[in-house]
Amino acid sequence: MTSTHPEQDTDEQVEQLARGLAGAAHINPQRTVPAWDDLTDTDREAYRADALRTLTGDCEVATPVPTVKAVRYTVTCLPEDDINSHVFAIDVVYRGAGRWAVQRGEHACLGSDGTWAQGVKEYDRGDEWLNAHRFGLETALKLARDAAPHVKVNGYTVADAIAMHTQHSEEQL
Known part of the structure; x- marks a missing residue:
């Protein structure tokens, strides 16, 4: 994405990554995280903050923990x-x-x-x-x-x- 407003790109990237992080947590059967639309404003902001830290390099991206189950x-x-x-x-x-x-x-x-x-x-x-x-x-x-x-x-x-x-x-x- 390129635009004349770089902060717009960052905001869109943060939103997209935050939704992705929340979605990954939501589909993990070992967690009970609601879908994005059902999260509280506070929870959404927490995901956005995590996404921003990830995009700006302020934190290391955690390695996902695999789920193993007999099926x-x-x-x-x-x-x-x-x-x-x-x-x-x-x-x-x-x-x-x-x-x-x-x-x-x-x-x-x-x-x-x-x-x-x-x-x-x-x-x-x-x-x-x-x-x-x-x-x-x-x-x-x-x-x-x-x-x-x-x-x-x-x-x-x-x-x-x-x-x-x-x-x-x-x-x-």
């Missing part, structure tokens, strides 16, 4: 080294707001009634569908553990797959 658990009855374990697996996948989905691949989602629904995203299904297909972590893991022994792939049951794995392992000896 997927895999539940299967087959041994980890079985070539088919992934196709017999059920995944418990984090879907935000502390809620988890129980999925078979990316195409089926387990409901609280024990039936599998096609699709794993809510699309236009509404809160009723979401509430029946999203769970706390412990509930989702229990549902996945309960369903895992009953998975069938191309007509083969988990018991069939385990028997084939055992037979293959014995043949390797």
Whole structure:
């Protein structure tokens, strides 16, 4: 940006950076910072002051702190080294707001009634569908553990797959 009023450029840069800093804080799930429009005037001024210090070099820019979280658990009855374990697996996948989905691949989602629904995203299904297909972590893991022994792939049951794995392992000896 160039203009005949350099202070205008600085003011716009400060405002843009302040909004960016506040936005980054707002989307961080480990913080409870409101959106820019919901901040108090005092909070906005604090972000503007931080932005100005950053732009003028009056402070060091802090290195962002990464967030690390587990977002997927895999539940299967087959041994980890079985070539088919992934196709017999059920995944418990984090879907935000502390809620988890129980999925078979990316195409089926387990409901609280024990039936599998096609699709794993809510699309236009509404809160009723979401509430029946999203769970706390412990509930989702229990549902996945309960369903895992009953998975069938191309007509083969988990018991069939385990028997084939055992037979293959014995043949390797």
